[in-house]
Amino acid sequence: MSVGSIKIRLPDGSVKEVPRGTTAQDIAKSISPRLADAALAAKTNGDLIDLARPLENDTDLRILTERDPEALEVYRHSSAHLLAAAVLELFPETKLGHGPATESGFFYDFYRPNPFTAEDLEKIEKKMQELVQQNIPYAREFLPREQGLTEFKKGGDFMKCHFIEQLTRPDEKISIYRTGKFTDFCRGPHIPSTGKIKAFKLLNIAGAYWLGDEKNPQLQRIYGTSFFSKKELDDYLNKIEEAKKRDHRALGQQLDLFSIQELAGPGLIFWHPKGGIIRKEMEDWMREQYVKRGYSLVYTPHVMRKQLWQTSGHEGYYVQNMFDVMELDDAEYRLKPMNCPGHILIYKDSLKSYRDLPVRLGELGTVYRYERSGVMHGLLRVRGFTQDDAHIFCTPGQIEKEIADCVEFARDVLRDFGFDKFQTELSTWDPNDRKNFVGSEEQWNMATRSLENVLKRLNIEYKTIPGEAAFYGPKIDIKLVDAIGRLWQLSTVQFDFNLPQRFQLEYVAEDGTRKQPVMVHRALYGSIERFFGVLIEHYAGAFPVWLSPVQAVMIPISERHRDYAEKVAAQLKEAGVRVEVDARNEKMNAKIREHALQKAPFLLVVGDKEAESGKVNVRIRGKEKTEDMPATDFVERIKNLIADKSPTL
RNA sequence: GCCGACGUAGCUCAGUGGUAGAGCAGCCGAUUCGUAAUCGGCAGGUCAUCGGUUCAAGUCCGAUCGUCGGCUCCA
Numbered sequence A: 001m002s003v004g005s006i007k008i009r010l011p012d013g014s015v016k017e018v019p020r021g022t023t024a025q026d027i028a029k030s031i032s033p034r035l036a037d038a039a040l041a042a043k044t045n046g047d048l049i050d051l052a053r054p055l056e057n058d059t060d061l062r063i064l065t066e067r068d069p070e071a072l073e074v075y076r077h078s079s080a081h082l083l084a085a086a087v088l089e090l091f092p093e094t095k096l097g098h099g100p101a102t103e104s105g106f107f108y109d110f111y112r113p114n115p116f117t118a119e120d121l122e123k124i125e126k127k128m129q130e131l132v133q134q135n136i137p138y139a140r141e142f143l144p145r146e147q148g149l150t151e152f153k154k155g156g157d158f159m160k161c162h163f164i165e166q167l168t169r170p171d172e173k174i175s176i177y178r179t180g181k182f183t184d185f186c187r188g189p190h191i192p193s194t195g196k197i198k199a200f201k202l203l204n205i206a207g208a209y210w211l212g213d214e215k216n217p218q219l220q221r222i223y224g225t226s227f228f229s230k231k232e233l234d235d236y237l238n239k240i241e242e243a244k245k246r247d248h249r250a251l252g253q254q255l256d257l258f259s260i261q262e263l264a265g266p267g268l269i270f271w272h273p274k275g276g277i278i279r280k281e282m283e284d285w286m287r288e289q290y291v292k293r294g295y296s297l298v299y300t301p302h303v304m305r306k307q308l309w310q311t312s313g314h315e316g317y318y319v320q321n322m323f324d325v326m327e328l329d330d331a332e333y334r335l336k337p338m339n340c341p342g343h344i345l346i347y348k349d350s351l352k353s354y355r356d357l358p359v360r361l362g363e364l365g366t367v368y369r370y371e372r373s374g375v376m377h378g379l380l381r382v383r384g385f386t387q388d389d390a391h392i393f394c395t396p397g398q399i400e401k402e403i404a405d406c407v408e409f410a411r412d413v414l415r416d417f418g419f420d421k422f423q424t425e426l427s428t429w430d431p432n433d434r435k436n437f438v439g440s441e442e443q444w445n446m447a448t449r450s451l452e453n454v455l456k457r458l459n460i461e462y463k464t465i466p467g468e469a470a471f472y473g474p475k476i477d478i479k480l481v482d483a484i485g486r487l488w489q490l491s492t493v494q495f496d497f498n499l500p501q502r503f504q505l506e507y508v509a510e511d512g513t514r515k516q517p518v519m520v521h522r523a524l525y526g527s528i529e530r531f532f533g534v535l536i537e538h539y540a541g542a543f544p545v546w547l548s549p550v551q552a553v554m555i556p557i558s559e560r561h562r563d564y565a566e567k568v569a570a571q572l573k574e575a576g577v578r579v580e581v582d583a584r585n586e587k588m589n590a591k592i593r594e595h596a597l598q599k600a601p602f603l604l605v606v607g608d609k610e611a612e613s614g615k616v617n618v619r620i621r622g623k624e625k626t627e628d629m630p631a632t633d634f635v636e637r638i639k640n641l642i643a644d645k646s647p648t649l
Numbered sequence B: 001g002c003c004g005a006c007g008u009a010g011c012u013c014a015g016u017g018g019u020a021g022a023g024c025a026g027c028c029g030a031u032u033c034g035u036a037a038u039c040g041g042c043a044g045g046u047c048a049u050c051g052g053u054u055c056a057a058g059u060c061c062g063a064u065c066g067u068c069g070g071c072u073c074c075a
Helices: A026-029 A033-038 A071-089 A118-133 A145-154 A158-167 A232-244 A250-252 A273-292 A304-314 A342-346 A394-418 A440-457 A498-502 A526-540 A558-576 A590-595 A608-615 A633-644
Strands: A004-010 A016-018 A041-044 A047-049 A062-064 A108-113 A139-144 A173-179 A180-184 A199-209 A218-227 A258-260 A269-271 A303-305 A326-328 A329-337 A359-368 A384-394 A421-429 A462-466 A475-481 A489-494 A516-527 A550-557 A579-581 A601-608 A615-620 A625-632
Touching: A004 A173, A016 A026, A016 A071, A026 A033, A026 A041, A033 A199, A033 A625, A047 A326, A047 A421, A071 A118, A071 A173, A071 A180, A071 A199, A071 A218, A139 A145, A139 A329, A145 A158, A145 A173, A145 A180, A158 A180, A158 A498, A173 A608, A199 A232, A218 A232, A250 A258, A250 A526, A269 A273, A273 A394, A273 A516, A273 A526, A303 A304, A304 A329, A304 A342, A304 A498, A329 A342, A329 A384, A342 A359, A342 A498, A384 A394, A384 A526, A394 A440, A394 A475, A394 A489, A394 A516, A421 A440, A440 A489, A462 A608, A489 A526, A498 A516, A516 A526, A550 A558, A550 A590, A558 A579, A558 A601, A558 A633, A590 A601, A601 A608, A608 A615, A625 A633
Parallel strands: A421 A462, A550 A579, A550 A601
Antiparallel strands: A004 A016, A041 A047, A041 A062, A108 A218, A139 A173, A173 A180, A199 A218, A258 A269, A303 A329, A326 A329, A359 A384, A384 A516, A421 A475, A475 A489, A489 A516, A601 A615, A615 A625
């Protein structure tokens, strides 16, 4: 028994003097019974602890309840234990991996000869409910390491033994938690008992490699989530449903934007006419900007000799991502996985003077990369895609301005397409990991410094991620935040030390000597396919007018209004609007429904009234009430919306 | 690539080992309509592919291809 008393400082600044060994739970109780009941865990000097942990020293103490975000993590970690406990009750032969809380819930990894089925999942969930009813405590114990190892070994829990051996020293006592029959090697903390878990749901089963290494056997991972209330859980499940409704693969089919054809092969995109319109808008926008910003537009071949890829280093660094060689005549060719070598050949074709720099070569370049069969995903991960790729060759003195221009360019792209929240990352090298990064320390420092300078000068907040640079240089990645808060990585601005060296790039400097130019890669859409996929999800298929494949639909009420509808349509076409006349022999209501489902921004109903007065009745996407206006006014209005690339209607 | 689930008409989906179905879309006809589905008829299929079990396979088994959820990867 410890003796003496300790001082506990509470968040309101008050200090309690209590006997050594008092628990956070005791203190919560002394404050109020309600707090004691609501308490889930505690925090002392920044460490999360169990409520039942005896306090040994003077400390700050905060009792965590549902209102504290840290409590949710503890709660979900305890939910994972609850899951494991239920699994062991039902399937005692199962071996345990690990089971952490995640950003949106929790999972637990299990090893067993037969995989879990969907029915098993239901049974497990029911068992979890039972264990919640039984209100079993999460009891912490300390065991001598050897005893712990013996106990887990006896149960055949090879994975737990591995963790104990990896994470603890031989002389240490190990921390375990018991929940009924279930025992886990775990640092904790946990909530007091299973009865505190109010709302949870098991979501899916998936394979996961032991220790995340694909050479290891696969475990069965059960994913679930839990919340403090049924309502929050339901909200979360609804959000998943909402996200599903935005799935670009489903919308791509419903809105007839694109397809992937089994006969042609996976990861290869067919742009249908309506998707093609959006792509054309994206390409036109980019080409226009290229011209405005001093880029030269180039085109390079899709297949090039293998020797080129040897020179560039792709044959070494990138082979497993490249399509196989094709033999033609006596030479071997490869489909291009990147555009850079092509642009370099253009640069090298003539001797450059410092006066020529910077040279900015831009291409909407289609590349092909071999992606492993299980990783393709709609438009977001494909085997063939088109990059808005450009390479800038400049002098070291020009580099900061060039990078700054790229970063601003990237933000303009994203803003024009309706994204206004970004996160910026600076990926740097790891000087201790020389074999994964080419180039000298001076090069890396110079490059990293210029990227930092640019970000600071532009007043952009950014996160530095050490070790995440490309092997050939540091980079700035701009991630966008979409309409439902998801993060997408698209734009990237990267330094390259590798290629100028490999291709012996040079320019003639002022003093007549030959110098090596600095090279920057940048792609702002990243891939047009991927960007399109993100656009579809961001807008849930309801694109701003300028991107909408069909911007307005004329709906004549009956056959006799057709001529008037055609007349207005002609005016709209004249103004550059993509308009259709739906003159089918269908009821107006049916037409409205169909075009509304196709998410056309404007439906223009015309009948006797409109034809007589030269007006249109405008039904605006997403609005109940229609508006009457002269046809000429509508033409003006939609023309402006298109010209402004307005995100709203 | 790995683990699991799935693959039936253009789409969404039903279908005990015993004659392949519905709704929508399509086509034909009627209807000419005021703000989210007019009515009737017709046509549409090697049940992903290949092989096996069986008197009999959409259904059971195996392989292949593809899709989905994850893992791994994403220079």
